[in-house]
Amino acid sequence: MRQQAPAHDLLAPLHPPTRYLFGPGPTMVDPRVYDALSKPIVGHLDPYFIQVMQDVQEALKIVYGAQEASILVISGTGSAGMEAAVANFVEPGTKFAVFANGYFSDRLTEMAKRNGANVVRFEKPWGEVFSDAEAEDFIRRERPNVVGYVHAETSTGALQAGRAICAAAHDAGALVIADCVTSLGGLPVEFDKTGMDIAYSCTQKGLSCPPGLSPLAISGRAMEWLRGRTTPSRSWYLDIKLIHDYSTVSHRYHHTAPISMFYALREALLVIAEEGIEKRWERHRRSHNFFVREIEAMGLRMHVPAANRIPTLNTVSVPSGVDDGKVRKRLMDGPGIEIAGGFGPLAGKVFRIGLMGPLATEENVKFFLSEFGKALRAEGYSI
Amino acid sequence: MRQQAPAHDLLAPLHPPTRYLFGPGPTMVDPRVYDALSKPIVGHLDPYFIQVMQDVQEALKIVYGAQEASILVISGTGSAGMEAAVANFVEPGTKFAVFANGYFSDRLTEMAKRNGANVVRFEKPWGEVFSDAEAEDFIRRERPNVVGYVHAETSTGALQAGRAICAAAHDAGALVIADCVTSLGGLPVEFDKTGMDIAYSCTQKGLSCPPGLSPLAISGRAMEWLRGRTTPSRSWYLDIKLIHDYSTVSHRYHHTAPISMFYALREALLVIAEEGIEKRWERHRRSHNFFVREIEAMGLRMHVPAANRIPTLNTVSVPSGVDDGKVRKRLMDGPGIEIAGGFGPLAGKVFRIGLMGPLATEENVKFFLSEFGKALRAEGYSI
Numbered sequence A, B: 001m002r003q004q005a006p007a008h009d010l011l012a013p014l015h016p017p018t019r020y021l022f023g024p025g026p027t028m029v030d031p032r033v034y035d036a037l038s039k040p041i042v043g044h045l046d047p048y049f050i051q052v053m054q055d056v057q058e059a060l061k062i063v064y065g066a067q068e069a070s071i072l073v074i075s076g077t078g079s080a081g082m083e084a085a086v087a088n089f090v091e092p093g094t095k096f097a098v099f100a101n102g103y104f105s106d107r108l109t110e111m112a113k114r115n116g117a118n119v120v121r122f123e124k125p126w127g128e129v130f131s132d133a134e135a136e137d138f139i140r141r142e143r144p145n146v147v148g149y150v151h152a153e154t155s156t157g158a159l160q161a162g163r164a165i166c167a168a169a170h171d172a173g174a175l176v177i178a179d180c181v182t183s184l185g186g187l188p189v190e191f192d193k194t195g196m197d198i199a200y201s202c203t204q205k206g207l208s209c210p211p212g213l214s215p216l217a218i219s220g221r222a223m224e225w226l227r228g229r230t231t232p233s234r235s236w237y238l239d240i241k242l243i244h245d246y247s248t249v250s251h252r253y254h255h256t257a258p259i260s261m262f263y264a265l266r267e268a269l270l271v272i273a274e275e276g277i278e279k280r281w282e283r284h285r286r287s288h289n290f291f292v293r294e295i296e297a298m299g300l301r302m303h304v305p306a307a308n309r310i311p312t313l314n315t316v317s318v319p320s321g322v323d324d325g326k327v328r329k330r331l332m333d334g335p336g337i338e339i340a341g342g343f344g345p346l347a348g349k350v351f352r353i354g355l356m357g358p359l360a361t362e363e364n365v366k367f368f369l370s371e372f373g374k375a376l377r378a379e380g381y382s383i
Helices: A031-037 A047-064 A078-089 A103-114 A132-142 A163-171 A220-228 A240-249 A259-275 A277-297 A324-333 A362-378 B031-037 B047-064 B078-089 B103-114 B132-142 B163-171 B220-228 B240-249 B259-275 B277-297 B324-333 B362-378
Strands: A070-074 A095-100 A118-123 A146-150 A175-179 A198-200 A214-218 A313-317 A350-354 B070-074 B095-100 B118-123 B146-150 B175-179 B198-200 B214-218 B313-317 B350-354
Touching: A031 A259, A047 A070, A047 A214, A047 A240, A047 A259, A070 A078, A070 A240, A078 A103, A078 A175, A078 A198, A078 A214, A078 A220, A078 A240, A095 A103, A095 A132, A103 A118, A103 A146, A103 A175, A118 A132, A132 A163, A146 A163, A163 A175, A175 A220, A214 A220, A220 A240, A259 A277, A259 B259, A277 A313, A277 A362, A324 A350, A324 A362, B031 B259, B047 B070, B047 B214, B047 B240, B047 B259, B070 B078, B070 B240, B078 B103, B078 B175, B078 B198, B078 B214, B078 B220, B078 B240, B095 B103, B095 B132, B103 B118, B103 B146, B103 B175, B118 B132, B132 B163, B146 B163, B163 B175, B175 B220, B214 B220, B220 B240, B259 B277, B277 B313, B277 B362, B324 B350, B324 B362
Parallel strands: A095 A118, A095 A146, A146 A175, A175 A198, B095 B118, B095 B146, B146 B175, B175 B198
Antiparallel strands: A070 A214, A198 A214, A313 A350, B070 B214, B198 B214, B313 B350
């Protein structure tokens, strides 16, 4: 006898299709990480879980190159990490200077405005980067309180060097927020060496873990500034003072952390540590170089000049006369390969192809390019 | 040859201890849900994942009793759901009336203030509830824009009836935010019948899933109000207009949803649907009644009067002369049972004992009470 609408007739058993995640993220996940995800949970105040959070923080210091920093992990995705950075370090009236050359710098702009900032932007076309001299000149002229830039811009494939930005910002007394969503784990971030003050990332790209958490690194001077802040952050959920206290200091309840996701992140970091972070970066660099050589041998072009490319996220220009959506649909419907297209000013103009984690090998690049070539030819491109 | 600090020597393999989660949450998880958690992910824009989100929304309508509502799932924990409710429906200058009788109404207050609200509070001691007449009188007198109350107050064990609150609020032209973090899945929420406008919950209590997501139900009138809102929400990550568009309307990218957590939530909802939601509520009610009878037979007292108790979260008064922390430590160190103590005005005064999901059976209550009795006796209580 049914007592309510029979929802279980609506819900078939869960059988996700097999996908090869060659997009900008999420990326492929090591089976060990899935195994960790499915371990029985303990409570969020359990000494075992507190230890898991500490393990994660220690391992992240190595991946971030942030031995001097405070590490904390936000219970939300990379965008929650971005909002945590902005909501804690921007106050109403803060002058926030953004290096704007892609989608995620636009998102930073939007979040800063919602937190009451006075935003000034240095804009460039999507795919270009800022030279040291340009960065210094902008910061000296504007004298902002906070500077934001995107280390690896997922929407364009361009990598932005940060040292000149950070040095100029510090000269001006400003803090620097760096978006490391697409870089962390796949290439050097060098938080300390670069001079970043607040960096945020995600789990589902260079760390090869499912999405759901956002690791933050925060410099001593940023923590000091935060301790002196007198207005409350507009966000309680993302309040770094409270989260830092829960995760690192008193372990007093703030929110119920996503236990399973922390298990997964810990395992993903262990997988990385076993490989060795520098070897991992080299592997990503090698597979990127191989990819670019082969792409050019197919007569295709990279969107970003060689000096500024993100090794884990390749933007390949769509050849003229080819419909990128149809190519992507063929890859998805046939071998189950996911890649992404461009959007905004790059809509229809680039393919965004990730080579992250387990996929960053010559063998996987060959597999991908073979299928990519077939799909391109089927859509009229002659290689 | 090592190239960096050997993090994998710091990280032992992940072996979480076995815990019996008899606290206020997280609670025990069905093995099927762990299995779903570990299924290979697809992309966040993959048609399969879009379908998973839709399945979750449909199944949540039944659990919420919200056939008329819009359902969306926030990519954060229950506290993120609370902040989403507040940040979207409170503007600077909004008059926000809070029924304050526990910790989570204080958190609502804090979030409302951070979003610029003018907060007025009707305060009662922790564990008490508001009568219909009191609720009506408060709302008629204050004429707020938004009313907030906690359906099942996790910090006290008290259940607050909502119909009179919602009716009076609607008479005054106000929207009602209801905290259903501890009620959803374990007892009737009756969103439509009660007249709630915005309800939020979590996954790790009545839904018996690991923590990490927050399901929201939003009434038609609340969605209409939101569409007419001209100021942006202070939160971009929790912006309901954008999330609703991603999850339900255009499926345009907003953030990278935590795919694995959605798999788990879908499976948890399927487990619930197979049992039947009303049968599940009855099972929780029966195990609660059995628990109370046995507790009283042990000479112990419930903190909340019988009429106002949450059936899934029992607050038992700590007998005089007993140190609640020592009892909890014995339970954790011995059989691995987690329960919680009180905090704030109830620190040292109550045990908080959850009987949720798989634990809501007579057999599990007997197991718990046997161990609880042993721990109490060891700490000097004579039963």
